[in-house]
Each structure stands twice: as C-alpha cells, then as structure tokens.
Amino acid sequence: MPDRLDTTFAALADPTRRQILSMLLEDDMAVTDVAEPFEMSLAAISKHLGILTRAGLITQEKRGRVKWCKLDPDAMKDASVWMQGFGQFDPVNLEAFEAYLAETGLDRDG
Amino acid sequence: MPDRLDTTFAALADPTRRQILSMLLEDDMAVTDVAEPFEMSLAAISKHLGILTRAGLITQEKRGRVKWCKLDPDAMKDASVWMQGFGQFDPVNLEAFEAYLAETGLDRDG
DNA sequence: GCGATCGTCAACCATCTGGTTGAATATGCC
DNA sequence: GGCATATTCAACCAGATGGTTGACGATCGC
The missing domain is CATH 1.10.10.10 (Winged helix-like DNA-binding domain superfamily/Winged helix DNA-binding domain)
Structure with a gap:
C-alpha cells in the first residue's frame, strides 16, 4: 500500500x-x-x-x-511540510519572491 | 529528457x-x-x-x-519553491508568481 | 600477497506507467 | 426520440522502475 x-x-x-x-x-x-x-x-x-x-x-x-x-492544496501542503524538515527553504524562497516583487513592481499592492 | x-x-x-x-x-x-x-x-x-x-x-x-x-539541499529547495506557489496562492499575485517562476527557470513544465 | 570488506555492474524479472485506440455511458439540446 | 457533447472504460503496448543474484574491481589490514 x-x-x-x-x-x-x-x-x-x-x-x-x-x-x-x-x-x-x-x-x-x-x-x-x-x-x-x-x-x-x-x-x-x-x-x-x-x-x-x-x-x-x-x-x-x-x-x-x-x-x-x-x-x-491539502496533499501538497503535507508534502511541503515534509520537505521543510530538510531545510530553511520556506523563508528563503519567500524572501526571494518578495525581493522579486519589489524589483519588478508587480506586487498586488501596486 | x-x-x-x-x-x-x-x-x-x-x-x-x-x-x-x-x-x-x-x-x-x-x-x-x-x-x-x-x-x-x-x-x-x-x-x-x-x-x-x-x-x-x-x-x-x-x-x-x-x-x-x-x-x-539544492534540488529539494527548487521543488519546495515550486510548491510554495500552491500553498500560498491566496494572498499572492498570481501573475507575479508565474513571472517569478519563468524568470528563475523553474516553469519549464509548469 | 592474501583474504576480507566496500561498492558497483550486468543480466534478469515482475510490475507499474504513460500513452494509444475504440467502444461505452451520461447528459444536454432541438 | 435522436444526435452531439463530455467523460470514462477496456484492452493493449513500449518503456521505466524496483528488486534479485552473481561476478567484478578497489582498497584495507595483516
């Protein structure tokens, strides 16, 4: 199984x-x-x-x-949680995304 | 490939x-x-x-x-970044996220 | 050198995977 | 009713996957 x-x-x-x-x-x-x-x-x-x-x-x-x-999103969240046990990717990648938003001005806030 | x-x-x-x-x-x-x-x-x-x-x-x-x-951790990080787009798609700007994926080369198939 | 240990390679096997096609099942429309 | 649309089912196929075993090449210790 x-x-x-x-x-x-x-x-x-x-x-x-x-x-x-x-x-x-x-x-x-x-x-x-x-x-x-x-x-x-x-x-x-x-x-x-x-x-x-x-x-x-x-x-x-x-x-x-x-x-x-x-x-x-549930299953993906479970998998994501499992992966987060292997590193600090979560905050790292969000920072990268935020930086990208700031750089391109495509942020939803205008 | x-x-x-x-x-x-x-x-x-x-x-x-x-x-x-x-x-x-x-x-x-x-x-x-x-x-x-x-x-x-x-x-x-x-x-x-x-x-x-x-x-x-x-x-x-x-x-x-x-x-x-x-x-x-590199490959797992890439996969984790890809998944982040699904875990938190509520608050983020989808167009911006897709552009981010395109720019980082992680979107070749999705 | 020699035997034991570490790890891979090659051949083989059963099962799973991702696709095809053609037929079948529902549902919607006139 | 009868035809078109939406989706799945069933049978089939080639190739990938996860395991086995036995032989092999390196390396260590005595």
Whole structure:
C-alpha cells in the first residue's frame, strides 16, 4: 500500500500533471478544457486527472455532463511540510519572491 | 529528457529513498551503513543512492574504499519553491508568481 | 600477497506507467 | 426520440522502475 507521500510525489513527478496543476491555479476547469492545450488524447488527460485526484491534489465534481476540476492544496501542503524538515527553504524562497516583487513592481499592492 | 523537477519528485516518491534522506539529515553515512536498516540487498540501496545523486538530492564522495553520502539541499529547495506557489496562492499575485517562476527557470513544465 | 570488506555492474524479472485506440455511458439540446 | 457533447472504460503496448543474484574491481589490514 503506497503511503500518502508516495502518491503525492509520484503525481508531481510528471510534467503534464504539474502543468495541469498550474492551470488550475488560475481557475477551476472542465476536463475537456484541461485537455485542450495538450497534444495527447482526452483519455490520457482523464487518467492524469484521476491520478491527481487519488493523490489528493485536486478534487473533481460533476455538474451535468461536465466534470469540474479544482485544486485541493491539502496533499501538497503535507508534502511541503515534509520537505521543510530538510531545510530553511520556506523563508528563503519567500524572501526571494518578495525581493522579486519589489524589483519588478508587480506586487498586488501596486 | 526529464526536467529537473521530474527527477526530483520521482526520487522523492519512493519511501526507501525518503527514509535514506531522513537518515542523512542526522549525519553523513557510508553506503553500507545506509543499507544496514533495510531488508534489501546492498545493490538495491546502491541503485537508490544513484537515483538520489542524479536527482541532486545527495552527493557522494569516495574516500578510500568508503563512499560517503551527504545531503545536498539544492534540488529539494527548487521543488519546495515550486510548491510554495500552491500553498500560498491566496494572498499572492498570481501573475507575479508565474513571472517569478519563468524568470528563475523553474516553469519549464509548469 | 592474501583474504576480507566496500561498492558497483550486468543480466534478469515482475510490475507499474504513460500513452494509444475504440467502444461505452451520461447528459444536454432541438 | 435522436444526435452531439463530455467523460470514462477496456484492452493493449513500449518503456521505466524496483528488486534479485552473481561476478567484478578497489582498497584495507595483516
């Protein structure tokens, strides 16, 4: 029986799935719309979404004939917490991001 | 050719390898000592260490006939930075975060 | 030099993974 | 009802993964 971190990290190890997660950062999406930018079959995307769902990285909810996909941050948070045991990355990276914001003036505050 | 995040997350997806990383958190270790608590062959552990090395999660240095294994936080840091975009996406400016990813070269697949 | 120790290599095996295609199941629309 | 749309299922395939064993090359200690 794979451990939760096993399935989470395995799900994150595929570039297609990471790209899907990035797309879902912007908005919830229907399966067909998720598949649109990829040069692979809808069935393949459906499998990827199943893996992301089983990993707890997204949730899927069917409304009518459309199945909506939505980020579920819990599993990623668990994995992130595990990784933080290995270093001080968290504050370091946030500082880097903040510095980037300051440098580019793209900060949400204007 | 797999992306760096591919290999990092794939390496982290195995419980044996995560346990090895945890052990190395305490101290650098020789290959034989890494293998000791596991009920599998030395060759299998050697393969796992090779995967961790190729993923940039550890470094190995041979001194005499003993090969020392040591944590290398860089790859884990990259992965952690990538994940931060998901853990805290509420307060941050998404466009800015994506631009940040693009600028740091961590977005090749997501 | 010689035997023991450290670690890898090569070949092999079963299972998992990521993709394909074609058929099947739901649902929405006229 | 009947057709189009949305999504999954089933069977299949090539290649990767995680393990085994046995042989091998280095290095240490006596």
